[in-house]
Amino acid sequence: xxxxxxxxxxxxxxxxxxxxxxxxxxxxxxxxxxxxxxxxxxxxxxxxxxxxxxxxxxxxxxxxxxxxxxxxxxxxxxxxxxxxxxxxxxxxxxxxxxxxxxxxxxxxxxxxxxxxxxxxxxxxxxxxxxxxxxxxxxxxxxxxxxxxxxxxxxxxxxxxxxxxxxxxxxxxxxxxxxxxxxxxxxxxxxxxxxxxxxxxxxxxxxxxxxxxxxxxxxxxxxxxxxxxxx
Amino acid sequence: xxxxxxxxxxxxxxxxxxxxxxxxxxxxxxxxxxxxxxxxxxxxxxxxxxxxxxxxxxxxxxxxxxxxxxxxxxxxxxxxxxxxxxxxxxxxxxxxxxxxxxxxxxxxxxxxxxxxxxxxxxxxxxxxxxxxxxxxxxxxxxxxxxxxxxxxxxxxxxxxxxxxxxxxxxxxxxxxxxxxxxxxxxxxxxxxxxxxxxxxxxxxxxxxxxxxxxxxxxxxxxxxxxxxxxxxxxxxxxxxxxxxxxxxxxxxxxxxxxxxxxxxxxxxxxxxxxxxxxxxxxxxxxxxxxxxxxxxxxxxxxxxxxxxxxxxxxxxxxxxxxxxxxxxxxxxxxxxxxxxxxxxxxxxxxxxxxxxxxxxxxxxxxxxxxxxxxxxxxxxxxxxxxxxxxxxxxxxxxxxxxxxxxxxxxx
Ligand SMILES: Nc1ncnc2c1ncn2[C@@H]1O[C@H](COP(=O)(O)OP(=O)(O)OP(=O)(O)O)[C@@H](O)[C@H]1O
Ligand SMILES: [Mg+2]
Numbered sequence: 187x188x189x190x191x192x193x194x195x196x197x198x199x200x201x202x203x204x205x206x207x208x209x210x211x212x213x214x215x216x217x218x219x220x221x222x223x224x225x226x227x228x229x230x231x232x233x234x235x236x237x238x239x240x241x242x243x244x245x246x247x248x249x250x251x252x253x254x255x256x257x258x259x260x261x262x263x264x265x266x267x268x269x270x271x272x273x274x275x276x277x278x279x280x281x282x283x284x285x286x287x288x289x290x291x292x293x294x295x296x297x298x299x300x301x302x303x304x305x306x307x308x309x310x311x312x313x314x315x316x317x318x319x320x321x322x323x324x325x326x327x328x329x330x331x332x333x334x335x336x337x338x339x340x341x342x343x344x345x346x347x348x349x350x351x352x353x354x355x356x357x358x359x360x361x362x363x364x365x366x367x368x369x370x371x372x373x374x375x376x377x378x379x380x381x382x383x384x385x386x387x388x389x390x391x392x393x394x395x396x397x398x399x400x401x402x403x404x405x406x407x408x409x410x411x412x413x414x415x416x
Numbered sequence: 417x418x419x420x421x422x423x424x425x426x427x428x429x430x431x432x433x434x435x436x437x438x439x440x441x442x443x444x445x446x447x448x449x450x451x452x453x454x455x456x457x458x459x460x461x462x463x464x465x466x467x468x469x470x471x472x473x474x475x476x477x478x479x480x481x482x483x484x485x486x487x488x489x490x491x492x493x494x495x496x497x498x499x500x501x502x503x504x505x506x507x508x509x510x511x512x513x514x515x516x517x518x519x520x521x522x523x524x525x526x527x528x529x530x531x532x533x534x535x536x537x538x539x540x541x542x543x544x545x546x547x548x549x550x551x552x553x554x555x556x557x558x559x560x561x562x563x564x565x566x567x568x569x570x571x572x573x574x575x576x577x578x579x580x581x582x583x584x585x586x587x588x589x590x591x592x593x594x595x596x597x598x599x600x601x602x603x604x605x606x607x608x609x610x611x612x613x614x615x616x617x618x619x620x621x622x623x624x625x626x627x628x629x630x631x632x633x634x635x636x637x638x639x640x641x642x643x644x645x646x647x648x649x650x651x652x653x654x655x656x657x658x659x660x661x662x663x664x665x666x667x668x669x670x671x672x673x674x675x676x677x678x679x680x681x682x683x684x685x686x687x688x689x690x691x692x693x694x695x696x697x698x699x700x701x702x703x704x705x706x707x708x709x710x711x712x713x714x715x716x717x718x719x720x721x722x723x724x725x726x727x728x729x730x731x732x733x734x735x736x737x738x739x740x741x742x743x744x745x746x747x748x749x750x751x752x753x754x755x756x757x758x759x760x761x762x763x764x765x766x767x768x769x770x771x772x773x774x775x776x777x778x779x780x781x782x783x784x785x786x787x788x789x790x791x792x793x794x795x796x797x798x799x800x801x802x803x804x805x806x807x808x809x810x811x812x813x814x815x816x817x818x819x820x821x822x823x824x825x826x827x
Contacts, residue, residue, distance in 0.1 A: 245719055245819050266723065273721025280719075280823065283712055288422035301722050 193219040198251035200237050211237040213408035224379040227389045229405035235389035243276050243355045244268040277346030277354035281361045284342035285330035292326040295345045316348045336367035356388035372398045420734045430702050437698030438742030441691035445795045446750025450785035457639040459673045462602045468669035469631035470646045476662050486511050486626035494630045497656045503649045505635045508535040511618040512628040516580040519569040527609045530618020542599045549573035549597035558596035562607025566598050581621045589621045696806035704810040714814050715822025724815040735807030743796040754785040
């Protein structure tokens with residue numbers, strides 16, 4: 187494990203307010219993530235895993251507390267700057283509906299690069315390369331609805347890592363997959379972590395996947411109750 | 417762009433609806449403008465060919481349009497000046513005066529145009545409209561009158577009429593002239609009042625060697641909107657005119673035509689605005705629906721870091737694409753329909769009554785259509801602009817989506 191702090195959170199709180207009801211989702215989360223780590227966030231449903239990932243990814247803002255990304259405070263960023271940060275520094279894999287239905291697998295893989303303004307030739311080349319690396323180049327010209335859920339998630343991983351972000355955040359990427367496919371997907375992420383040094387943080391409540399990680403954070407009622415390195 | 421096309425293909429029904437929302441207003445306007453152009457230019461042609469010309473040179477003190485006193489002494493030098501100027505299609509001297517025409521026990525107030533037949537005939541003025549007898553020849557003592565006047569006075573070709581002209585300075589002028597021809601007027605009021613005699617006859621009646629006006633037509637004037645060419649000629653002339661003469665263009669000489677245009681224009685603009693507005697509403701609505709349906713996808717795109725402007729551009733591209741296709745097809749269909757109508761010789765108006773009414777205002781009983789390309793282009797471009805403007809609202813809403821909420825959105 188390297189000692190470079192990639193993400194540091196300080197007393198992170200998030201409370202959702204809907205009309206009269208206040209739902210506390212995070213109640214003081216402090217932890218540090220390092221580069222090249224391969225970390226899972228475990229915890230029961232409603233423990234705040236998604237909330238935490240959203241805050242780290244700049245998709246939402248904490249009620250209080252601070253997140254530092256490479257030493258820079260995220261609370262000081264404007265909405266547009268957060269958007270820019272997501273584009274350039276964060277890779278996302280969501281639970282489902284990761285892909286844009288009207289784009290082919292190849293175009294989906296290249297989509298973030300397109301937003302970044304990478305020239306067409308270059309982004310096609312890089313997208314093809316990553317698809318080949320992940321063993322799904324044969325689907326390059328297919329539309330997402332023509333391939334299986336596991337394959338769709340692989341494409342999402344390909345899209346997340348192809349831009350070489352500081353960190354890939356994956357919120358229950360295996361939730362809709364059977365256990366064999368889940369295992370393969372996490373294995374794939376692990377391989378990218380080891381070969382390319384990509385940093386991953388993913389949420390899951392599937393205990394069987396916990397063996398594959400290098401670090402396991404357990405979240406309960408909006409607090410980190412366990413932090414295990416293996 | 418490619419994605420925009422695929423989005424449009426994905427929901428064909430809605431795309432077609434949007435397409436129609438753009439297409440129909442453009443097509444309809446081109447078609448409607450086709451009618452109104454033709455009506456206006458019919459009126460314009462009638463007025464400028466038979467009565468006013470594109471412009472006239474007159475004496476400043478013309479003492480009202482109905483004055484019986486010809487004041488233009490030296491029309492020859494005006495004619496000479498006009499012959500030096502480019503763009504003059506045709507010019508002639510005329511002596512206009514109000515008079516009384518009577519035959520047997522009937523009489524009617526009329527308006528005499530004293531003309532030079534050999535000059536006026538080639539531009540197919542009243543000469544072309546003669547249905548009985550012949551048009552005037554140079555120096556001939558005679559009159560060409562409208563069918564309506566022939567009926568009122570109960571005269572035919574060969575019959576004599578008495579023309580009376582009350583001259584405020586020289587007293588009463590009386591002249592007997594034979595009817596040599598009868599013309600079919602495009603406007604019934606014209607057929608009742610305007611008669612042609614030779615300039616010589618008119619001068620005899622007025623007992624004056626002067627004239628009322630030099631009437632001029634300009635080359636290649638396409639319609640009443642084509643004022644530039646006329647102004648180019650009048651601009652060349654005004655410098656060389658003596659002080660007592662002035663130039664009046666058809667807008668001053670035929671106020672009924674320009675008045676009609678002034679009514680028609682705002683009417684068409686309101687009409688166009690309503691159509692564009694309806695088109696815009698449909699575009700706004702369908703696009704808004706489409707944005708709602710794609711909430712999750714838009715949420716994903718925003719999550720991945722697409723800027724707000726990028727999202728707006730995405731939606732506007734779709735709208736723009738549809739609008740351009742719709743407007744082009746709308747324009748093409750409109751133009752094609754106009755051509756088809758014209759290929760079949762226009763639309764004859766049903767019923768003699770309506771045709772008679774049309775004649776009163778100077779329109780032909782067969783409705784013709786006419787394309788004005790600038791109008792077609794302006795209609796199409798405006799529709800595209802309006803559609804894109806209407807797309808701003810849904811586009812803006814799309815760009816304002818909160819990524820986390822949008823991605824949780826279930827249809
Ligand atoms: N947008 C929201 N508005 C209101 N409450 C919310 C919102 N999002 C999450 N919550 C609440 O915050 C708490 C934490 O939710 P979160 O989704 O982070 O949990 P999770 O660990 O991801 O659960 P799961 O395993 O079911 O995905 C829950 O009680 C949830 O109901
Ligand atoms: Mg969750």
